[in-house]
Amino acid sequence: MDPKSAAVMSGAIIPQIEPVDIGLGSVEKGSTILTAKPRKKTMTSVYLKYFETATDGKSRKCKFCGQSYSIATATGNLGRHLSNRHPGYDKIGDSSNSHTPQPVTVAKKPQAQVKVPAVELDHLNWVLIKWLLVASLPTSTLTEKWLINAFKFLNPSAELWSGKKFQTVLREVFRSMQESVRLTVEQVCSKVSVTLDFWTSYEQILYMSVTCQWIDENWSFQKVLLDICHIPSPCGGSEIYYALLKVLRLYNLETKILSCTHDNSPNALHACHTLKGDMDSQKWLRFAIFRVLLTH
Template identity: 25%
Template sequence: MAAWSFMSIISCFKVKCLLCHKELTYSNNTSSMLRHYRALHEHAPTTVNPQTSQISKKEMVNEALVNMIIKDSQPFSIVEDAGFRELLQVLDPTYVIPTRKALKGMVENKYRETKEKTKEQLQQVVSVSLTSDMWTSLHMDAYLAVTCHFIDEEDKLCTTLLDVQHFPKCHTAENLATGHMKIMEEWGIKDKVKCLVTDAAANMIACVRTLNVRHAICIAHALNLIVKKSFDDISSFNEIRTKCRKLVTFFRTSTTAKERLAQVQEQMGRPVLKLIIEVDTRWNSTYNMLERLFSVERTSGGSPGLSKD
């Protein structure tokens, strides 16, 4: 007997028996459902409405679709892709794929539902800590991101992203403090914030001072600054870094050079390795860049097919 003929999905992690209305934990398989049926209902008469079962299966697929969009950062337009529609048609010919607009509404409902549950959870905790950072999108739009950390009733460390809001205002301490305060008030944690972790930027430090909460400098940012300052004190090493950056930039911006590098590695019977460029905000990217250059130089064997100039 198919599990979904007597079970109804009620959330991402719970299902309900249509025969006895008992709720069971759901973890993407039907084993517990079948065990429940065999133990309690296998030899008893069943009166499950097939139409109700079909609706439950549709709700389950809708839930899975919404979760896929959220977890994999997929666009709403995926429901219009021919290959995706063909896949769902093969898996379940009876399933009616929602439109892009309908899917957007389903994701928004999921967001509101999850947000309310998280708010309720935050009301039960005594204190929280926040991490905050300003970042810029590929289109040069500024955003303020705030993440909350707390210990739940089971002594488990929990983390939830509170907001990633567009921040077109000047990044003054006053504006940043106002932005943080609005987020804290929205989530009902204004009087529960015990510490705010940020980078060492002067405006962030002044912002936390305005909020009058304990401040901690992000260890990753601090480590990056320490390493970068150490680089600056070694002129010979900086000269090597500069030359390596120019070399990597050349191969990353020239299609001909990039293809030639791959050909040489293939001719040598070695794995094709792409060059890595260092990133200012990640000190270990300098190490990765140098290590990759060294590996590529060894795998190409100083081939005459590549100029060393």
């Protein structure tokens, strides 16, 4: 009876000791808990190979752009990051599955990304300049943070020119267009007519546009904008006269003016009569003034 009782006792004691040992081992060695939990979470997502775990084990970093996420971030969010920020990442991943060609692909793709966006970014900045001119917005609009952040969200590699470069490019475009107009007007052999238009900005600043019209040798009507002038205060007839005379001298049109059309305002009429008096003093020149009556 004693050996049997001993066997029963040993069988009863051993099963009770083993759970205690496992429990103690799990408390004393935290590594056993950490190794058991990842097995239950099935961390075999296809997205994880595109992220590298930080040395502290608390975050993951995207291999393409370096964006960091918490280690607890769901793999679905990682997948959305890859789809939105790196379209075609799965094709890149397939080509880099083998270890030997991986250094070659990594070395070639940064070179391609340096050359291709350079042309696209220049095109983007030129489109912004066109948008700026058509919308009549100030150049400071291009330095707004919301605009830069919007393009960064669409394409992290997007880079806009600085405000000084935008101003330099705009000046070069204006001078180039002005020179093109000057060469066109110089080739006109006949007399030309000018039209004056006036308007006031939101800041109550008076502006005047000077348009030139003529009939070419093929009896075709031609028209070109010469300039848009800011009329200084007090915006009287003398200020309009000097602004108009400056434009005519810029394009060497003092001796080619046939007529001038304006909006029949007193200041514009005074400026045109002053110009007519100057031209009448030169006996070989004749000058006509046409007034346009605006009706509502």
